[in-house]
Amino acid sequence: MPTTAEPPPPRARPGRRRSEESRRAILGAALDLVGEGGFAGLTVEGVAARAGVGKQTIYRWWPSKADVLLDALVEEAELRVPAGDHGGYAADLRAFLGDTFRLGSRPWVAEVLRALMAHAQVDPAFGERFRDSFLRARRDALRRIVERARERGDLPPRPAPDTVLDLVFGVLWYRILATREPLDEALVGELLSVLVRS
Amino acid sequence: MPTTAEPPPPRARPGRRRSEESRRAILGAALDLVGEGGFAGLTVEGVAARAGVGKQTIYRWWPSKADVLLDALVEEAELRVPAGDHGGYAADLRAFLGDTFRLGSRPWVAEVLRALMAHAQVDPAFGERFRDSFLRARRDALRRIVERARERGDLPPRPAPDTVLDLVFGVLWYRILATREPLDEALVGELLSVLVRS
Amino acid sequence: MPTTAEPPPPRARPGRRRSEESRRAILGAALDLVGEGGFAGLTVEGVAARAGVGKQTIYRWWPSKADVLLDALVEEAELRVPAGDHGGYAADLRAFLGDTFRLGSRPWVAEVLRALMAHAQVDPAFGERFRDSFLRARRDALRRIVERARERGDLPPRPAPDTVLDLVFGVLWYRILATREPLDEALVGELLSVLVRS
């Protein structure tokens, strides 16, 4: 008799359930503290104290304080992947860049992104998680746009699809991390001129 | 006849001179420790112990351990600015990218660059120093190449000079920090195709 | 029937309890180190290392290293207050002096007493604690003996009770701190001849 695949029972364990209230308080406190003192001002002890929570509760659910922050970012910033179809490569790109830059222009988001990328360099385990979840999702969204253009025959022969991703995210992160210049409409135009060769 | 102002004699103060031996030992120890354990393994106490030096001697001459590392990088990697004239924009660019990528391909250099950029996000004061010295010098070198091309009439109308800088360094840093893919010859080709529009 | 007020239960707080093992290890390490290198050889770092304990655990429970040492002395030396009734002033005094001198003749006790009195001069806050707890308790014990003699009519008119305390403890401490001559039976006789005027 073949065993049928069971849908995993969503909840059968005894014991107290995870506190939604604490979870929210922790994410909120993490954002608060990063906003106030940058990533250097974000400590597990500080989050616990601010959230009115025991440190153990944080360590129980997140492997590091950067993971807390990443969760907070995803939850708070409504990080939808904007890969909708706007009828053409240029229009799709413009929409993607507009959405992405608009998000990265909110100061606290930029601050959190800086903190995450910095921590990814220092904590290799988090670095892997960060690349494999957050960064990959962003790349995949843009890759879908490029792929769609290729299928349409919309895509210029150069630069190659992967280079498109490197150029777009390279400039984005470089401005956030290094020059701190705004992600503005002018930059969208420059990028489009490079990528679309109108 | 009035005496003309003399250039001030470079040294007249009393007191023991700064120890060149200690300075070198500190820079060497910093590179060693970063190589062994990443930036997380770099501590002022560790550097002092490894270099056979008092902690105060480090704090006396560098504002933070990241500044030590930056000095060590500049001194060790012979960071010459490769803006020589190769006869044309494409050739100049190719030379610059080759030099730069060759340097960034050495693993310990990449490790140090990651550490510095990460610390620049966490320590705002160091961030400013890092931007205003190291990053600016790199940008200026490339800017001179672009400028020379513009004077020659060699420069394509798009992308704009500043965008060139953002694209080149954006991709460079993005690969170092995020994707960790190699800075190889293929990337040089891709960049040239975008920037020169052959 | 109303319930009568109950004495508060001695422990209801959450959180891990203080480690008795660490407490003992700290006191023991403090005595060891003073024995080996005098008070100058007693450092918080040394105690922590020797006791296998974090420095914070010491700072959490004692305001200074001298307080650690005082606790260790009180605990280790079984500092009972020898104010038993031996039938008369002279006998009481003789018993008190014998007990006290016997204690102060143990080399490590003398070493600790020197360290405590010295630190009391250097650290005013500890000085106050030292006077108000340790020194006061010793004085009170002798004062009870003198008081009992006064009630019995046993007490000579001079010296006044407070002067008795000053003379006894004065000589005791002077020998410990200054001359370092032994606290021997001869001194007991001399003091008795002065205080009792037999």
Add this chain to the structure above:
Amino acid sequence: MPTTAEPPPPRARPGRRRSEESRRAILGAALDLVGEGGFAGLTVEGVAARAGVGKQTIYRWWPSKADVLLDALVEEAELRVPAGDHGGYAADLRAFLGDTFRLGSRPWVAEVLRALMAHAQVDPAFGERFRDSFLRARRDALRRIVERARERGDLPPRPAPDTVLDLVFGVLWYRILATREPLDEALVGELLSVLVRS
């Protein structure tokens, strides 16, 4: 021909002479600092800075900062030994106690005495110097008085001469170090009643 003993030439060494000005500035600065922050506030670096002097100059002439302080005390307090003859034991004692207590009642003197006795416990080498010079001189002064009384037949049979010294200096130091009660006329009376048995 026998060589005649030459009187040592009082000054023949080459080089700059010891600066009297620096010496005075150092002693003054030491007293200032002890007055301001107790012995804990007395550091060699502090004295050097306050006196406008190099640290080496201090180390050249004094083995420890406590020796500086001792010199300052001796120089400043005009520590004459008051063993003049007043015609009888009681009168001599009264004069000695009066002089001594008057000196010890000046707050800065008491502070310095506390510091010296404390440091003598912590630094064994200084302890020996302190006992063999300062403390011994005080004891000798009182011993001369007692001796004179003995020769006159003025001295009571008890307490023994050495006990007299222990009692007097014991009470004196005990008040300075432990109880911090004033060295007043009442105490002189009490001591006389014990020592003279009028």
Add this chain to the structure above:
DNA sequence: GGCTAAGCGAGACGGTACGTCCCGTCTTTGC
């Protein structure tokens, strides 16, 4: 209703590194 099993706030624990203070020494220029 009692039992077992989480999860919770609280907080003490062994550690590591921080940045500072001061030590006592050494080295330089200048008198």
Add this chain to the structure above:
DNA sequence: GCAAAGACGGGACGTACCGTCTCGCTTAGCC
């Protein structure tokens, strides 16, 4: 050769957080 200046190796300070480990308590499913 003494003096001021000041850098040097070293050691301890007291603090801040780390990540772990009990506590007493609460909240859930299960027999």
